[in-house]
Amino acid sequence: MIRGAIRRKSGRRLWSNTVAATGWGESTFAEQAWDKSRGAAARWGVAGVLVGVLVGVVAFAPATWLASAVASATQQRLLLADARGTVWSGSAVPILTGGQDSHDASALPSRLEWTIGPNGLGFEVRARQACCLNGTVALQLRPGLGRVTVKLLPPAGWVGQWPSAWLGGLGTPFNTLQLGGAVRLASPAGITLESVQGRWRMEGRADVELVAASSRLSTLDTLGSYRLTLTGDPASAGAPQLTLSTLEGALQLSGTGNWGTGGVRFRGEAKASSGDETALSNLLNIIGRRDGARSVISIG
Template sequence: MSMLSAFKRSGQGLSRGFESTSRWLDSTLEVARWENMLQAGRRWGWWGGALGAIAGVVLFAPASWLAQVVDRASGGRVLLAEAEGTVWTGSAVAVLTGGPGSRDARALPGRLGWQWRTQGLGLRLTLTQDCCLPAPMTLDLKPGWKRVGLQLGSAAPSGMPVGQWPAAWLSGLGAPWNTLQLNGQLQLHAQGLRMEWVQGRLLVDGSAQIVLRDVASRVTTLDHLGTYRLSLVGQAQSQVALDLRTQEGALQLSGSGQIGPTGLRFRGEATASDADRGALNNLLNIIGRRVGDRSVISIG
């Protein structure tokens, strides 16, 4: 009986030992699981914090960052001064300059406003400016496989210019514009203008016209030089054809050329009638190379 009692007591002791060991193992596993959950939570917390910080930087990036991008992309010739807001919604004063080191600069009146919004799988940039954009101008940016498309649009009525700027603004670019000191109006008309970069090649579809209307210059005694139209038409093989014509005026301008992979090439001439040649002589000397009564314009 004593042996049986001892065996029972021994069995009960082993049972209690197993139960104690089992509880210890469960407790240890629970602690391990809890620590793993804490570590995972901390990792997700770090990732969440990092993603939140990145999203905050992207969404609230200051407008000055966009101004720096425009400055570098234009070689310092287009500035967004006094930029306010964010990269996505903001405004600035549009300034033309002659580039780094130049003392020439000319600002447009008022402020240029911009707003980026998603448009399908791309982005739409809307530009507004009281002085120079009769209606909001839009630029649709559409990325694709090894290509990026850019399309110009406007809410302006048909036949109205997309934009119109004082010709005096060009004097900010330096020579020869600062010498010519033009007055008048620079207008942009566009019909379905679309540009696309495909594997490093620029393709242009549609057409645009740049009109210099009611031009005058301080280097001549004439009050009015004329109105001139430069047409740009997209062609095959990454070419844009250029055509310059005089619509009316004492100074006669004509020429043609193209913009292609090798750059800009243009050949033209400026002439004046016998009655106006004396008043336009200095201007003809500035515009191009004098060949008799003509001034030859050659670029590229």
């Protein structure tokens, strides 16, 4: 009897301890699960805040960031001064300079306005400028590994026209020549430029025309009009080829060249039309190396 009672008490005690132990384990596991859930929620919350901040920074990135990028890419030769708005929608005053520490600078008379938006795997830039662009000019940019592609989608007719005096901001020799007239860019079918590890390839054609040019170094009212044509050459893996020709005028310009990995290489000549030698003599001395009646032009 006594032994049986002891056994029953022992059994009840063992059973009670098992229940207590099981309840304590379930409570511990629940607390651990709650702690893990709370930690995961905290991590997701922090991640959400960081993503929100990143999206906000990208969406409202100031236009000055774009201005800094352009200045760096052009070695300070093209500046977007007084930049306003954001990277995606802003405006600025384009200024040409001779580079870092240069004292030469020339600004255009109106602000350049732009918008940037996604386009497939890249971006599309739409630019407007009352003084100088023909309506809205669109550029498609597609970055890649070690390469970038830029495609110009021109409006009907010419793309842009700028006062030749703007080039004076680049320094020598333009600040000496003090050109008058206009620089016009035309590309009826558009052009595509691709940079692959520093080497440029081109598809299409672009004409840069100097219209009714004049210079303070000549007594003539106008020197003439000229065209520099850029075309992609399939035989040279698309390397842009340059051709300079005279449309009309007393100063005769001609030459050819290319735009390769080492930069621009160009060889040409300048000479005066019959009867204008005296009026153009000083200008010919500045343009290139004098060789008798002509002036030899050599770049690169």
